[in-house]
Amino acid sequence: MSVRSVRLVATIFFIAFALAVTWPAMIPFNRIEPLVFGLPFSMFWIACWVAVSFLVLVWVDRSEERAREAED
């Protein structure tokens, strides 16, 4: 994937993240059951987005680094 498309996907991901943890998209996931790793589902849902953010940022960084190396 080109740097530009990686950036686009990452931007879409972070907008989705913002929507998923606020009104109204959060409502269907805003529940106590099932507990995951002992945490209420609402807390687990947000923690998941944070964890996936890390993977997305690593992916962005790799693609940007490759692009910078190619420029040199």
Add this chain to the structure above:
Amino acid sequence: MARWQMITVIIALYLVLTLGIGLRAGRKASKSVTGYVAGDRSFGLLVMYFIFGATMFSAFAFLGGPGWAYSRGAAALYILSYGILGMAPWYWVGPRAARVGRRFGYVTQAQLLVGRFPSRPLTALMAALTVLAFIPYITLQMRGAGIVINAVTDGHIPLWLGAGLAYGIVIVYVLSAGVAAVGWTNTFQGVVMLVIAWSLGIYLPMRLYGGVGSMFEQIATQRPELLTVPGLTATGEPWTWGGYSTSILISAIGVAMWPHLFMKAFAAKDDRTIRRTVVLFPTFQLFLIPVFIIGFAGVLFPESPDQADFILPFLILRSELPALVVGLFCAGALSASMSTGDALLHASASVAVEDGVRPFRTLTDRQQRSLMRWLVLAMGAVAYFFALNDRVSLVVLLLSSYGIIAQFTPPLISALYWKRATTPGILSGLVAGSAVTLFFFFEGAARPFDLHEGVLGLLVHIPVLVVVSLLTKDSAPEKAEAFLRAAKGDGDVYAAGPPESLDGTGGSHS
């Protein structure tokens, strides 16, 4: 030796160690202003990572975070949501700001803004808003340190002495070494915080409820309203979705604008370091989970503290932990308070001198450094005075200061990305946005859907900025172009591309 004396010894050892690390770091930094404010632009990845992590998780994380989870339940989850949303754009914006910083020698946000939009009222306004937003913030950190020491020593060390001791040490190393000391002490304090938070977050629910899962099951049957967003307000009423969602929004927009964080972009060794710090940031963010668990552990506890913010020391003192663990907890909480407090003191003095005094008076490098040191002392003294005179309005002020800080985002993004932005546009946007924010802060009942006043400010700020910019002409368009070229990295020694001299000073500034 009595229990509280042992705890005091552990705390004393910890404070001596912090002081040693701070002073040692200072011996290596240069005596220039760039050395004091931007650490000679030499911070590597490890130091940057912990500066961001430890600075963002202030005394609020150890006292306020568990306090929120304990009294307001899932409302606290907004803190988990906004951090990475606010930081992710800085993967691209941070290096851009750092490049113009290196090229033109900026060490503060206002210098960057005024470099693109020359205006003395603008720099004065930024300096005033920054100092105003910082005072309640520093005060809360000091009070936090005093409360913790007071609570765990069974009141043998009064609040004024505890806060005074902890911040006396902070002031000594900030005075002697500037940002280099802040960087290295935060690294040490960050490690202490992480270890303590995770151990307590697992230990307390185990000890009190037999595990994290069974703790939440018990809360779900007795207080289910605490486990779903948006949780409760401070008075125990259900919080609104509008208030919860816009708190996430305004905090995400504002977080990287706090001058003590933003200025670290100028302290980074290179662009790579800034990018990697952003990439690693979510790993620090997950540290909030044990902090919330600690707060939830207090919900079904038979007794309750006078104030929600005391829940963590309250639980620890009642769980009959060994003195060593209590001492270490205290060290972790002090870390949280001091690692934010030192950065705040340092940044506020730097901003006051660089943006509030220097544009109006010529100072030698030496005079500047000594003025900054006096201001660190003065800010410390003002905050100490407020810390001993507890007023509720301080917490309220801190929350509203986020709304003000977020108003720095549109001008800074425009400076780095938008060629058509003009000085009148930036200035009128900032004035209009801050005025609307302050109006709705004082007239809270007038806010539609309980939206955060800072968001309402931005809704006015951005259109004003755009329309006024389009209606006015840039007095020096070639200067704006040179600025944006520097932001893209043309001619920068750290970025790819041919070197090109713009103002005769060359690429890097040191």
